[in-house]
Amino acid sequence: MPIIGRFAPTPSGPLHFGSLVSALASYCQAKSQQGQWLIRVEDVDTPRVVDGSALQILSQLEAFGFEWDGEIIYQSDQFERYEAAVRQLLDQGNAFYCQCSRRSLRQAKARSGPLGLIYPGTCRTSQLDKFRHSIRINTEYAGILIFDDLLLGRVEINIPEQIGDFVIRRADSIYAYHLAVVMDDELQGINQVVRGADLREATCLHLYLQNLLGFKPPQYLHVPLVRNDKGDKLSKQTGATALDTSQATALLLDALRVLGQPIAQGLDQGTASEVVEQAVQSWDYRRIPLPECDLY
Numbered sequence: 001m002p003i004i005g006r007f008a009p010t011p012s013g014p015l016h017f018g019s020l021v022s023a024l025a026s027y028c029q030a031k032s033q034q035g036q037w038l039i040r041v042e043d044v045d046t047p048r049v050v051d052g053s054a055l056q057i058l059s060q061l062e063a064f065g066f067e068w069d070g071e072i073i074y075q076s077d078q079f080e081r082y083e084a085a086v087r088q089l090l091d092q093g094n095a096f097y098c099q100c101s102r103r104s105l106r107q108a109k110a111r112s113g114p115l116g117l118i119y120p121g122t123c124r125t126s127q128l129d130k131f132r133h134s135i136r137i138n139t140e141y142a143g144i145l146i147f148d149d150l151l152l153g154r155v156e157i158n159i160p161e162q163i164g165d166f167v168i169r170r171a172d173s174i175y176a177y178h179l180a181v182v183m184d185d186e187l188q189g190i191n192q193v194v195r196g197a198d199l200r201e202a203t204c205l206h207l208y209l210q211n212l213l214g215f216k217p218p219q220y221l222h223v224p225l226v227r228n229d230k231g232d233k234l235s236k237q238t239g240a241t242a243l244d245t246s247q248a249t250a251l252l253l254d255a256l257r258v259l260g261q262p263i264a265q266g267l268d269q270g271t272a273s274e275v276v277e278q279a280v281q282s283w284d285y286r287r288i289p290l291p292e293c294d295l296y
Contacts (some may be wrong), residue, residue, distance in 0.1 A: 003035025004221035005192045007061075008181070010042045011053035013058045014242035018196070018226040021255045023121075026194035026278070027066055028261075028283040036069040038039040038188050041064045044075040044082075044085055044180040060131055064252060065272035073188060075180050085133060085213060086168060094166060094212050098136045114157070114201045119164030136165040137209065145204040150221040151288055152197070157204045178202065182209045190218050194233040197222040197291035224291035226258060248272035252279070260287040 007023045009015060010116035015023070030037045038056070043049045053072075061068070089095035100122050110117040117192045124138055149155050157163065168179040185193065194201075210217045243251060249268065252275040256263055262282050269277055 001145050003030050003033040004038065004189050005035055005194060006032030006038040006040055006185070006190050006196075007066075007189060008040040008042045008184075009057050010045075010048070010050045011055055011057060014173065016241060016243060017251065017255070018252060020041055020064065020243055021063075021226050021258050022148060022194070022196055022223065022256045023061065024068065024276070024279065025259055025285075026223075026268065028245050028280050029194045029221060029285055030072050030192060031280045032283040032296070035192070037066075038070050038073070038190070039185055040073045040075070040188065041179070042075050042177070043176065044078075044175050046076065046174065049076075058080055060245060063272065064243070064248045064278035065274075070188075071090055073184060073254065076129060078180070078187070079182065081187070082169075082179055085179060085292055086175075087139070089137065089168070089212060090135070092212070095137050096124055096165075097126075097134050097245065098123040098165070098167075099126075099128055099133050099134040099169075113164070115166070115205075117164075118162065119166070121165060122275050124165070132171055133251055134167050134171045135169040136167050137205075137212070139165050139208070142208055142261045145207055147217070147220060148209055149200065150168075150219060151290065152200065152222055154241070155200055157201055157205060159208060163201070168209075176207050178209060182213065182215065182249045185218060186213075186215045187209075191216075192221070193218045194221045194223065196225050198225055205259065213221065221285060222291065224289055225260065249275055252276065253268075 005026050006293055007026050027037050041054050049094060053056060102117060110120055112118065119136065121140060124140065139159045145156045145288045146154060146156040162248050166178060167176045169175050203220055249272055252272060253263055255266060256279055261279060264278055267278055
């Protein structure tokens with residue numbers, strides 16, 4: 001079966017170095033297997049979208065020597081598909097309306113887990129209507145979910161005990177990342193997902209959703225996070241600066257070092273496209289350093 005991978009940036013600002021590491025890893029993993037590399041713009045959370053960011057991101061990717069396959073998918077064009085899935089899950093009894101807020105959960109002294117407060121099932125049997133309520137997946141009988149990550153090996157999490165019922169549509173009618181990413185991977189035929197290790201626990205939720213919706217799960221590879229001087233994940237929220245396209249070659253080489261990949265002599269004098277081409281040819285995911293990824 002041909003490999004189909006993807007890179008899925010959020011257009012809340014330009015790409016930063018952490019984004020480059022994820023993009024390079026996903027690109028090399030797919031292209032080293034003669035696979036496709038698709039682009040998806042994850043703009044489902046519309047209030048966070050910054051005008052012009054999507055075009056800026058695509059321009060940055062081109063400047064760094066990446067070439068994508070096929071049509072670019074935008075999550076904001078997929079809302080009807082997401083709603084159909086929500087209705088299906090509600091009709092199946094696998095989802096329910098919920099009036100609980102983070103504040104009410106904190107006041108109820110809900111326990112904390114790897115993805116935040118653990119929902120205690122408060123509204124599972126409340127028979128609420130849809131007015132101003134979120135929609136959650138019922139995980140009461142989800143049990144322990146296990147998957148084999150290409151780099152991390154066996155990953156497992158007890159969904160009801162460590163996560164609880166999770167939101168697929170917010171009270172403001174915005175669809176949650178967990179639902180959108182599962183629906184879009186199915187739409188694009190993604191069978192290999194390479195992304196940051198901070199999403200390894202979320203992967204268990206995605207696998208659970210895939211099972212409920214009858215989707216075949218992809219293979220997963222979670223790579224180390226890039227951190228700032230304080231040890232926080234490098235992100236727009238922690239002050240990550242935009243990639244400097246004039247330094248594309250040097251930044252690509254730095255990304256390869258983060259990923260533990262060999263660098264050919266003289267490659268520092270090459271173009272961005274030459275660096276990416278060489279990275280694909282010498283790519284070996286087994287060289288990637290193991291991320292710090294103890295489950296909660």
